[in-house]
Every structure is written in C-alpha cells, then in structure tokens.
Amino acid sequence: MKELQVVYRIACTAAEADARAQALAVEQSIEMPPEAVTSDFVRERVIGEVLAVEDAGGAFEVRIGLSLESTGGEGGQLLNMLFGNSSLQAEVRLLDFELTEQAAHEFGGPRHGIAGLRRAVGRPAGALTCSALKPLGSNAAELAELACALAAGGIDVIKDDHGLADQSRAPFELRVPTICGALARAGLERCLYVPSLGGGPGRLQRQLQVARDAGVRMVMLAPMISGLGALQEIAGEFLLLAHPAMAGAARIAQPALLGKLFRLCGADATIFPNHGGRFSYSEDTCRGIAAQAREPLHGLAPCMPVPAGGMTPARVSEMLSFYGDDVMLLIGGALLASPLGIEAAAADFVRAVRGAVR
Numbered sequence: 001m002k003e004l005q006v007v008y009r010i011a012c013t014a015a016e017a018d019a020r021a022q023a024l025a026v027e028q029s030i031e032m033p034p035e036a037v038t039s040d041f042v043r044e045r046v047i048g049e050v051l052a053v054e055d056a057g058g059a060f061e062v063r064i065g066l067s068l069e070s071t072g073g074e075g076g077q078l079l080n081m082l083f084g085n086s087s088l089q090a091e092v093r094l095l096d097f098e099l100t101e102q103a104a105h106e107f108g109g110p111r112h113g114i115a116g117l118r119r120a121v122g123r124p125a126g127a128l129t130c131s132a133l134k135p136l137g138s139n140a141a142e143l144a145e146l147a148c149a150l151a152a153g154g155i156d157v158i159k160d161d162h163g164l165a166d167q168s169r170a171p172f173e174l175r176v177p178t179i180c181g182a183l184a185r186a187g188l189e190r191c192l193y194v195p196s197l198g199g200g201p202g203r204l205q206r207q208l209q210v211a212r213d214a215g216v217r218m219v220m221l222a223p224m225i226s227g228l229g230a231l232q233e234i235a236g237e238f239l240l241l242a243h244p245a246m247a248g249a250a251r252i253a254q255p256a257l258l259g260k261l262f263r264l265c266g267a268d269a270t271i272f273p274n275h276g277g278r279f280s281y282s283e284d285t286c287r288g289i290a291a292q293a294r295e296p297l298h299g300l301a302p303c304m305p306v307p308a309g310g311m312t313p314a315r316v317s318e319m320l321s322f323y324g325d326d327v328m329l330l331i332g333g334a335l336l337a338s339p340l341g342i343e344a345a346a347a348d349f350v351r352a353v354r355g356a357v358r
Helices: 014-027 040-046 075-083 101-107 113-121 140-152 172-185 201-214 228-234 254-264 283-294 313-323 342-355
Strands: 004-010 049-055 060-066 092-099 128-133 157-160 192-194 218-221 239-242 269-273 304-308 328-330
Touching: 004 014, 014 049, 014 060, 075 092, 075 228, 075 254, 092 254, 113 128, 113 239, 113 304, 128 140, 128 304, 128 342, 140 157, 140 172, 140 342, 157 218, 172 192, 172 201, 192 218, 218 228, 228 239, 228 254, 254 269, 254 283, 269 283, 283 304, 283 313, 304 313, 313 328, 313 342
Parallel strands: 128 157, 128 328, 157 192, 218 239, 239 269, 269 304, 304 328
Antiparallel strands: 004 060, 004 092, 049 060
16 A cells, blocks of 8 residues: 555546546656556556545546655655646646655654744734735835834734745845844834745745844745745744745645645645635635644644735634634735724734634
C-alpha cells in the first residue's frame, strides 16, 4: 500500500472510468508506459496504484496510491505528484489527499501555529484582528502612517497588501524598515507588521535579510506564486501567513489546498475568501478550510484560519459564531473607507471582536 493516497474526481462515463483511473495513476507517477518499466523497485514502489473507483453521480471519485518517496519531502514536488500533469486535463479535479504521520512530520507543518501566533501578539484567548496596508501606489511614508493608525486602534496583525512588492514608490528595502521604525517610535511594536515576500530566489533572500535586520517577526508569502518549497524553507525563522493568490487557478478543492497543503508546508495562518464577500466561496467550503487548518493532523500544530475578502465590522458577530475563537478576522478596505477615520474605525473593529458574545 502506498504511503500517499489521493482522491480525484474525473468527469467521464462509466465505460471509461477504470481506464481513466489507471491512466491517472500512471500520469501522476512514472509518466510512461508501465510495460516499458524493467525495474522491480519502480514496478512495486513507484507506479501509482488504483485503490478505488466510485460513482459520484455524473463523475467518478478515484482513490490512487502514490509513492511518498517520489516527493523528496519537498512541498513543490508534493504538489507536482498530486496534480502536476493531471491539472492539464480539464475533466480532472483534485479533492483531497492523505499521508502518514511520518510523512506529515517530514514536510514540517506549522512551526509556531495558533499558539505561537497568540504569543506573538499577546492574545492568549479570543479572536485576533488583522488589517492590510493599501492601496498599491502608496509610498513608504504613507504606508507607515497607515500602519501606525491601524496599530493605534488596537489591530493585532497588519499585513502588506499582497500587491505590494518592489514597486518604485515603496520598494521592499525601503518600505519594511520605514514601517517598522515608525511603529517602534510610536511605541506600537506589540502589533505584528507582516511584509509581503515575493520574487525569485535571489530577491527572496534579499528580502528575508531586510526583514531580519528590521526585526520583523512574521512574513506573508503566496505559495501558489512563490512556491510551496519557499514556504517550507522560511517556516520556523518567521511566523508565516499564507496568501491565496492564484489558488483558484487550478482545480483543487480549496480545503485541501488552503487548509491542508499550506498548513502541511509550514503556514501558521492561512487567508481565504469568506463566504458572503466579494468572492463566491460557499459556507461549506469555508467551514472545510477552517477544519483542515485546525483539526488534528498527525500531531502537527494547527494553523489559524483568516477569513477575508470584502468583510465589514458589521459581520464580526456572525463570523465569530461561524468560526469560533481560534480565528483571525481580516478587514481592510472597510476600515480605510470609514467616515470615522482609520484609527477610530480600527478601534471599533477591535471592540466589536473583543466584546462579541458567542
């Protein structure tokens, strides 16, 4: 029995189902005709194995066993083995995957998790608050002023908008120390400032050094852009916030991707679009993401779910009722547009979270 089991949904006829399942097992393992394989090891340990084919009403759910050794313990290769070539087949969707306890610990999981995030912001209980620095096009001084206003209002975590990168108006090397310095001068270091990392290996290493020098404790990465391997390698040194950009570009069930896979590769917190916002995620999808992020997984630390995407303070009580206390609520634009002013709007948001009755 293979150590990695993967569940796919294939849109095909009953007559095609068994053959399609076998083809998928081969495609996601050796990617060549099995009859051409001469190695006993490859035949017995590497070639994918069809474990089940079940009618799912207009499609078939297929469970395939794959070799864990083929991943090399690296997050990007794990995604490649789960769905690399088969993502090119429009009728195939990746639903979920399961792996052994030993394998889970090989990938690492969150190094800090919910408990570590709570320690970092000094909030041992209750939901956390988060906001974002935007819009893209602001200069470093403007972003620093915004960060101070949000922090003065009591926000726990303030992240870069994921579109902030190395634009000339606020390059990473200037933006990060400017914001960290402004928060320190204002006595607001309790707030976690989370810069957005991105770019190739060289740029990423330079940004990490800037973050170290500035005393940053948490960073954000979009694993579907910068890579799950990068997420794994950064885990541990910093708290890690995973951003979902490009996560909708592949036919992967969102709980498996944003909840389980990002957590497995080291995310301490994972952002996802909340239901009822400007994205089309359902309540069931959001519930599934939060469950995959927090539920027991071979002893790995739980990952903090961060519902976001067009949320407003008016929905605080509803969101806390839906997700419970182990959640970080992310509200950005609604605070920036508030007629109360940014600091007052942030303070109202924080009061709503602290005072919500569940």
